[in-house]
Amino acid sequence: MSGLSLHKRLENNAGLLVFGILVVSSIGGLVQIIPSLTQESLKTPIGNTQVYGALELVGRDIYVREGCSVCHSQQIRPLLAEVKRYGPYSRAGEFVYDRPFLWGSKRTGPDLHRIGGKYSDTWQKVHLINPRSVVENSIMPGYPWLAVRPASSTGNIQANLRALQRLGDPYTDADILEAPAKLEGLMEVDALVAYLQQLGTGFDNSMADNHGAEH
Amino acid sequence: MSENQQIIANEYYHDGVVRFLVVCSMLWAVLGMGAGVYVAAELIWPEIDFGQFWLSFGRLRPLHTNAIIFGFGVSALMATAFYSVQRTCHVPLPTLRLAWVTAMLWQICVLSGGLSLLAGMNSGKEYAELEWPFDIAIAIVWISFGVVFFSTIACRRIKPIYISNWFYGGLIIVIAMLHVVNSLVMPATLLKSYPVYAGAQDAIVQWWYGHNAVGFLLTGGFLGMLYYFLPKLADRPIWSYKLSVVAFWSFTYAYIWAGPHHLHYNSIPDWVQNLGMVMSLILLAPSWATMINGIMTVSSASEKLRTDPALKFIVLSLAFYGLATFEGPMMAIKSVNAVSHFTDWTIGHVHSGALGWNALIVFGTFYYLVPRLVDAKLYSVRLANIHFWLALAGTMLYVLSMWGAGVSQGLLWLSLDEFGEPSFSFKDIMASMPPYYMLRLLGGFTFFLGTLLMIFNLVMTMKGRPTVRVRPPKITATGEAQ
Numbered sequence: 001m002s003g004l005s006l007h008k009r010l011e012n013n014a015g016l017l018v019f020g021i022l023v024v025s026s027i028g029g030l031v032q033i034i035p036s037l038t039q040e041s042l043k044t045p046i047g048n049t050q051v052y053g054a055l056e057l058v059g060r061d062i063y064v065r066e067g068c069s070v071c072h073s074q075q076i077r078p079l080l081a082e083v084k085r086y087g088p089y090s091r092a093g094e095f096v097y098d099r100p101f102l103w104g105s106k107r108t109g110p111d112l113h114r115i116g117g118k119y120s121d122t123w124q125k126v127h128l129i130n131p132r133s134v135v136e137n138s139i140m141p142g143y144p145w146l147a148v149r150p151a152s153s154t155g156n157i158q159a160n161l162r163a164l165q166r167l168g169d170p171y172t173d174a175d176i177l178e179a180p181a182k183l184e185g186l187m188e189v190d191a192l193v194a195y196l197q198q199l200g201t202g203f204d205n206s207m208a209d210n211h212g213a214e215h
Numbered sequence: 216m217s218e219n220q221q222i223i224a225n226e227y228y229h230d231g232v233v234r235f236l237v238v239c240s241m242l243w244a245v246l247g248m249g250a251g252v253y254v255a256a257e258l259i260w261p262e263i264d265f266g267q268f269w270l271s272f273g274r275l276r277p278l279h280t281n282a283i284i285f286g287f288g289v290s291a292l293m294a295t296a297f298y299s300v301q302r303t304c305h306v307p308l309p310t311l312r313l314a315w316v317t318a319m320l321w322q323i324c325v326l327s328g329g330l331s332l333l334a335g336m337n338s339g340k341e342y343a344e345l346e347w348p349f350d351i352a353i354a355i356v357w358i359s360f361g362v363v364f365f366s367t368i369a370c371r372r373i374k375p376i377y378i379s380n381w382f383y384g385g386l387i388i389v390i391a392m393l394h395v396v397n398s399l400v401m402p403a404t405l406l407k408s409y410p411v412y413a414g415a416q417d418a419i420v421q422w423w424y425g426h427n428a429v430g431f432l433l434t435g436g437f438l439g440m441l442y443y444f445l446p447k448l449a450d451r452p453i454w455s456y457k458l459s460v461v462a463f464w465s466f467t468y469a470y471i472w473a474g475p476h477h478l479h480y481n482s483i484p485d486w487v488q489n490l491g492m493v494m495s496l497i498l499l500a501p502s503w504a505t506m507i508n509g510i511m512t513v514s515s516a517s518e519k520l521r522t523d524p525a526l527k528f529i530v531l532s533l534a535f536y537g538l539a540t541f542e543g544p545m546m547a548i549k550s551v552n553a554v555s556h557f558t559d560w561t562i563g564h565v566h567s568g569a570l571g572w573n574a575l576i577v578f579g580t581f582y583y584l585v586p587r588l589v590d591a592k593l594y595s596v597r598l599a600n601i602h603f604w605l606a607l608a609g610t611m612l613y614v615l616s617m618w619g620a621g622v623s624q625g626l627l628w629l630s631l632d633e634f635g636e637p638s639f640s641f642k643d644i645m646a647s648m649p650p651y652y653m654l655r656l657l658g659g660f661t662f663f664l665g666t667l668l669m670i671f672n673l674v675m676t677m678k679g680r681p682t683v684r685v686r687p688p689k690i691t692a693t694g695e696a697q
Contacts, residue, residue, distance in 0.1 A: 007460050011376045014368045018388060021381075021467060025389045025431075028472035028494065029396075029423050032487055039484065042415045061407070064339035067273025073557055077480035081629040085637045092482040095414030100339040103418055103481055107557040107624075108258070110641045132261075137646055139261045141271050155407050163403035167411060 046093030049202030051169050052195070054161065054179035055186065058154045059195025062188055063102065065154075066143065073104035074113040074199065087114035087200065094202040097169055109140055114200035124193045146189035152180060154188060227684040228301045229308045234588050234682050236294035236318050237581060241670050243286025243325070244574075248663045250279040255656045259649060269333040277332045277344045283569065284342065284432065286325045291577045292436045293318060293360060296383045298584065299443040300364055303380060304371030305687045310363050317359045324352050336406055342425050343397055347408045350398040357394065361387045372687070378459050382439030385467055389431040397424035415483050419475065426474035433573055434540075435466070438505060441529070444580045445509055448526045449519065454511035458504055466501040469494055476547035479556060488549065495547030502540035509533045524599035528579030531607060535571025539564065554629065559651070560621025563614050570610040570662055578606065578669055585673045589680035598672045602665040609662025616654035623647065 010016050036042060052060055063069070076082050078089040090113050095101055119127070126133060129147050131140040157179045165171040183191070257263055257272050264270040297314060301307055308314050328345045336346045345353070364387060368376060397420055400408035412420050446453050453459055475483065475491025510533060513519075519526050542564050546555045555561060586593045593599060623644075630638040 004457065004460070008375075011378075011381070012374050014365060014376060017376060017381065017384060018365070020464075021385050021388050022392075024464060024468045025385070025471050026392070027468065028470075032472065032475065032490065033419060033423060036419045036484065036487060037412075037416055042484075043413065065335040065337055066268075066271065067277060067337060069339060070273050070276050075481050077553070077556075079480065079553060079629065080635075081631055081637060084631065084635070085628070085641070090482045092415040095482065098414045099409040099412075099417065101414050101417040101421070102339060103478075105341060105477065105557070106559075106561060109645075111557075135642070137642075139258055139645070141257070141261055141264050141273070142266060143268075143271070144266050145268050156404050160403040160407060160409075163401045163407075163409050167401050167409060167413075169413075 042092050043096050044093055045096045045202070046091055047202045047204040047207050049094050049096065051097045051164075051171060052198075054157055054175070054182040055151065055191050055194045056198055057160065057164075057195075058151050058157060058183060058188070059191035059193070060102075061154055061160070062146065062192045063195060064100070068112075069102045069104040071104075071106060071108035071140070073107050073111045075103035076111055076113050082111075086111050088203055088207070091203075091207065094200070099164065099167070099169075112196065112199055114203070116197050116199040116201045121193050121197065124196055125189050128189055128192060143189070146192060147187055149188045151183040151186040151188050151191040154191065157183060226307050227686055228298075229311050229314065230298065230588055230685065231682050232308075232311070232314045232318050233294045233298045233584075234677070235315075236290045236297070237585060237588070237673075239318075239322050240287050240290035240294060240577070241581075241673065243282050243290060244666050245670065246329075247279055247282030247287050248659070248666055250275055250282060252656065252659045252663050254279055255652070255659050259652050259656060268335070274333050274335065274337070277337060278329050280342060281325065281329055281332065281344065284428070285328075286322075287577070288433065288436075288573060289321065289325075290318075291580070292383070292386065292432070292440070293321065295440045295443065295580060295584070296364055296386075296436075299379050299439075300367045300383065301687075303377035303443065304367055304373065306367060306370045306372050307687065308363060309366050309370045313359055314363045317356055317363055320352070320356045321360075324349060324356055328353075338400070338408065338410075340397065340410070340421050340424075342428050343394075343421070346406060347398070347400050347402050348405060350394070350400075354391070354394060354398075357387070357391055361391065377443075378453070378456075378463065379439045379441075379443035381463055382435050382442060385463075386431050386436035386439065389427065389435070389467075389471075393424045393427050393431070397421060418478055418481065419483055419487065422474040422477040423471070424474075426477060427471055429568070430470035430473070433568060434470070434502075437573055437576055438466075440576055440580055441505075441509060441533070444576075444583055445512055445529055445533075448523065448529060448579070448583055449513045449516040451512065451516060454508050454514075458508045462501045462504040462508065466498075466505070469498045469501060473498055473547065476552065479547075479549050479552040492547050492549055496544045499540065499544045503537060506533055506537040506540070509536075524593075524596060524603055525579045525582035527603055528575050528582065528606070531603075532572050532575035532579060535567055535575065535610065539568040539572055542567065554625035555621060556625075558621035558624040558628075559617045559648075560625065563617025563621055566617065567610065567614045570606075570613060574662075574666075575606060575610075578602070578666075581669070581673060585676050588682055589677050590683045591676055591680055594672050594675035598668050602668045602672070605661050605665030605668070609658045609660075609665060612658025612661065613655055614658075616651045616658060620648055620651035620655070623651075 010020055076086045076089045083089055128143050130142045131138040158176050161171050161176045254276050328349045337344045338346055399411045402408040410417050472494035473491055475487045476495045479488050513530055545551055627639050627644045632638045
């Protein structure tokens, strides 16, 4: 049977056509995704990588809510210029508690993966509320509402931690119980700064054996 | 007259739901492109969000992409799928009520989803930003879209399933698969959830989804539109049937592998990146096979190309399709991607596809479809011709300015001085962008203006006229359509 006459059967039979499309379109995804989901090194934390504390998690949820990843990447590529500009390149094991991942696809602003500790808390707060007061000509939006909303209003922190615990992230019941107390008296901007300040700090010198510049 | 013929004599194609979807698609175009122009302006004058959270770039930009892809794009795809599947199967939609329910619920999903984005409900996954309750609603509406479409095919009165239906079918099946797998989350509350995948694994699944939403929605779905409306407009069959068969299956097979090129040099395994790169290069073949097939179909109808604005739009969209599907594989080469990744070049590439290919083919299709839906002449051919030039100029300005911006960002970021340190600070590179961003805004605005002209033109064409009632062709005793 020639290829075309075989195809005649497909295009005369809707069921076969649907089945054919389903099979042909699944192969690539199966080959790439199944081994990736089972690869241990992609889900094993390295260095100092730890789960997010309650305040940091609230900060991260705000980062997602405000769409920060639309303009900022969190992914330093193993290219010399990139490592020089931002610091050690990003490793898969640093992201194992990132749900969702926030590597981004566009750098309208700079990469933030190793931003933690580079600026003071005060600078970060002022900058978030009015970027142009500290960076002339910045085109980043200001986020004045973060200064007036309590961190406890961002979502249900206990329900959020419980969901992450169910997914297997190592939170204890005590962590969940104590979470609301950790937000007390703090604003959303404090939470976001706490998140920014720990970004990239999972890296430690044990991982620094190669600087990633050899590519 | 047999009983069967009696039924046929009394039935008409259901075009009311098509008309409804065309109108919705045009409304989404206004909202989506308007939001696009606004966010482009925010990148020049950041103060114009006036400190309002719902006008903030990070919330408005997902609204822009969602309104364009799922509002403008999918409404147009549903409209043309319903229109063409009836005519290629010689049978009215057997599930008319479900078709209406699908069309309306889809609009409710996109509208409420868009509002939820402004309110800050965002899952954080690009092109899949809506939270889990919307994801479930979308899955249900999508299945009912499939039921309407495939039940029409099941009732068809001509045996072979026409090629446009393979592409629409591929759209429905593959998008359902991508949506379900990528949206698997653990709900925390009604408003918040966390993906079951984390970090690098989440990235691989997300770009398998993200790339193939482009593949099977913005490419495959619109190829279905092309394969029905291009031969109609050119008034001749598609140039090569064999080429379309080969192109369809190789497209369906190869596209799904290409997602990892969105993650070159990122923290995912090298073998996944390399496989993604190779398959992206291979993808050039089926993409250009389809483009060549389309161009050859019109090549003998050049007289119509001079007079028919609808055909002009579709042929230009094919040219941009060829451009974008060449540029894509080039950007998927790792050494090119080292420069292009994270820059405005990506934005330019997306828009040469979204403006040049998707929007233009929809415009061409609507200029053909709307007068036929109400059995009238187009209100103004002259306005349509002006629209053509506005759309072309707008797209070119957009794409050229983003090439300029993107290539300079990419090269300047990577540039090192004689001491091996970065030559330019990020801030200084950023400071050289406003001229490019102004040109982009001008391009986007020009394109938007053209779209408004089209909507005025088509509304005037439709105004006060009822939807036509077209009968399926009569069936002879041998079952052959006449």
